[in-house]
Amino acid sequence: xxxxxxxxxxxxxxxxxxxxxxxxxxxxxxxxxxxxxxxxxxxxxxxxxxxxxxxxxxxxxxxxxxxxxxxxxxxxxxxxxxxxxxxxxxxxxxxxxxxxxxxxxxxxxxxxxxxxxxxxxxxxxxxxxxxxxxxxxxxxxxxxxxxxxxxxxxxxxxxxxxxxxxxxxxxxxxxxxxxxxxxxxxxxxxxxxxxxxxxxxxxxxxxxxxxxxxxxxxxxxxxxxxxxxxxxxxxxxxxxxxxxxxxxxxxxxxxxxxxxxxxxxxxxxxxxxxxxxxxxxxxxxxxxxxxxxxxxxxxxxxxxxxxxxxxxxxxxxxxxxxxxxxxxxxxxxxxxxxxxxxxxxxxxxxxxxxxxxxxxxxxxxxxxxxxxxxxxxxxxxxxxxxxxxxxxxxxxxxxxxxxxxxxxxxxxxxxxxxxxxxxxxxxxxxxxxxxxxxxxxxxxxxxxxxxxxxxxxxxxxxxxxxxxxxxxxxxxxxxxxxxxxxxxxxxxxxxxxxxxxxxxxxxxxxxxxxxxxxxxxxxxxxxxxxxxxxxxxxxxxxxxxxxxxxxxxxxxxxxxxxxxxxxxxxxxxxxxxxxxxxxxxxxxxxxxxxxxxxxxxxxxxxxxxxxxxxxxxxxxxxxxxxxxxxxxxxxxxxxxxxxxxxxxxxx
Numbered sequence: 001x002x003x004x005x006x007x008x009x010x011x012x013x014x015x016x017x018x019x020x021x022x023x024x025x026x027x028x029x030x031x032x033x034x035x036x037x038x039x040x041x042x043x044x045x046x047x048x049x050x051x052x053x054x055x056x057x058x059x060x061x062x063x064x065x066x067x068x069x070x071x072x073x074x075x076x077x078x079x080x081x082x083x084x085x086x087x088x089x090x091x092x093x094x095x096x097x098x099x100x101x102x103x104x105x106x107x108x109x110x111x112x113x114x115x116x117x118x119x120x121x122x123x124x125x126x127x128x129x130x131x132x133x134x135x136x137x138x139x140x141x142x143x144x145x146x147x148x149x150x151x152x153x154x155x156x157x158x159x160x161x162x163x164x165x166x167x168x169x170x171x172x173x174x175x176x177x178x179x180x181x182x183x184x185x186x187x188x189x190x191x192x193x194x195x196x197x198x199x200x201x202x203x204x205x206x207x208x209x210x211x212x213x214x215x216x217x218x219x220x221x222x223x224x225x226x227x228x229x230x231x232x233x234x235x236x237x238x239x240x241x242x243x244x245x246x247x248x249x250x251x252x253x254x255x256x257x258x259x260x261x262x263x264x265x266x267x268x269x270x271x272x273x274x275x276x277x278x279x280x281x282x283x284x285x286x287x288x289x290x291x292x293x294x295x296x297x298x299x300x301x302x303x304x305x306x307x308x309x310x311x312x313x314x315x316x317x318x319x320x321x322x323x324x325x326x327x328x329x330x331x332x333x334x335x336x337x338x339x340x341x342x343x344x345x346x347x348x349x350x351x352x353x354x355x356x357x358x359x360x361x362x363x364x365x366x367x368x369x370x371x372x373x374x375x376x377x378x379x380x381x382x383x384x385x386x387x388x389x390x391x392x393x394x395x396x397x398x399x400x401x402x403x404x405x406x407x408x409x410x411x412x413x414x415x416x417x418x419x420x421x422x423x424x425x426x427x428x429x430x431x432x433x434x435x436x437x438x439x440x441x442x443x444x445x446x447x448x449x450x451x452x453x454x455x456x457x458x459x460x461x462x463x464x465x466x467x468x469x470x471x472x473x474x475x476x477x478x479x480x481x482x483x484x485x486x487x488x489x490x491x492x493x494x495x496x497x498x499x500x501x502x503x504x505x506x507x508x509x510x511x512x513x514x515x516x517x518x519x520x521x522x523x524x525x526x527x528x529x530x531x532x533x534x535x536x537x538x539x540x541x542x543x544x545x546x547x548x549x550x551x552x553x554x555x556x557x558x559x560x561x562x563x564x565x566x567x568x569x570x571x572x573x574x575x576x577x578x579x580x581x582x583x584x585x586x587x588x589x590x591x592x593x594x595x596x597x598x599x600x601x602x603x604x605x606x607x608x609x610x611x612x613x614x615x616x617x618x619x620x621x622x623x624x625x626x627x628x629x630x631x632x633x634x635x636x637x638x639x640x641x642x643x644x645x646x647x648x649x650x651x
Contacts, residue, residue: 013095025066043137051218054221057225058222066254068084088218127205270334292348301341304343304420324416347376377416378424385431449582455517455518495524499581500515503535504536517578
């Protein structure tokens, strides 16, 4: 990549924009500057102050053919651009619209209300001091008529050239036009009584304004035609601090739209945005995938495309890496995308079903959004073999190792690549008994039993994981004779609630770490949770039996489905309950991960729990399902024929 740093006069850039010699790459967002920013830019030019650097990319690079689009306001430009404007779109577009043609700019005010404006220069104030020059640039309605008194009275009218002369307001399009002196001479001659004064003003204006503005230069960084897509993305991201970050999807959109082979074959450009709409149709059918993003989609395609490249070079020492890094996504060829993207879309349907089978029913409950990427990739690579019993068991093991081992929170691109390379053969080996090393994700996964104490909020992937696993045995809600599954999850408003209610724990001085731990939580219907109130289990269990008509044996069986020892709950023995359920959750995790949990909890002589990890300070959940509104509580209790609860209503 080479570059130079020329400086260009405003007139040159305006001419280039108007002719199409200078255009925008299609990934640039639409023009969106406000009226205030446009006026400030014009004042900057009037004062001769620097406005900052623009960045240009020479066209003619066959490896980087971005689809161009003209600057907003340019009606037509049939030629291919010589330069693409990478940084400076808002400034160049503002200047082009305000200083050429009719000078009418469609913009917004400070409240983001749409309006059309024209900009004028007070010829008297333009030759004054800095304060005068700031006031010299006037933003007026497009028709040149400024109203007051709720639109009933005319405050200022410069809708005709004669009225412009009268008020000494010069359209800025005249200043940057071919003959600014023509307007100035008309202004001088418009009032014979003021001709001498205006002639002297014209001399000053010509020297201080016309000469300075015509000589005003904007510094540029001009990248040559050897610059790669990756360099464009990196440079743009670093210099475009005043705008929105460059989106990889948008950059690839422009690259694909400029693919000459596709255009030659189909007679139109490929639109990546239209392809993404097909993915959105899938996401709409499966709300559990609601957080899956455009970049996730490209990452999955990149993993598959780079895997195919690697396999094609197997054994020749030139095999490229499997990758989902941003810089490598930008290397995707359109042909590769068209091969793998439809398969990723189809795989997402399978991923949604997989999540449902693991009792993950909403996007809020997905432990790691990012793990959807390798899940989709594995479905493409393994095809229908992924649903063979032994293969699926290994996929499930890999998934829960990632979740409970909390491995997808950072540096995910490297892990994605390893999963793509290692998991398929390991999973298939389950069918024929081949000895294949465990994937790194399975090897890396480790869970300490003390972690269960510190899992207290949904901010943790492992917390969400245990919540889903608690539903894996088909437990029933305590009050409703319905198994907690996909069909009942939304109908019953299932969420995770305390077993020993918070109010009871506070009254009995249960440590916050234990009280809020996942060990003391279980999935229950909203109405069931409200029914429990904040009472001791020794009191709310008999009430449940009376309400439901269940005998103790039947209710105990339901409790065991939640990995709860009924006898310890009925005795309200929190610490014995906590230890027994912690061991039950450890067994649940070991079954899911296919490996042992590290036992690091011990009790001191006083019976207090200790672990090798320092317990984190307690933080309240961003949203606690146990915090039901008073109105909800009143409504539910009335439906259940229960008296109004006093004090806290959480369960």
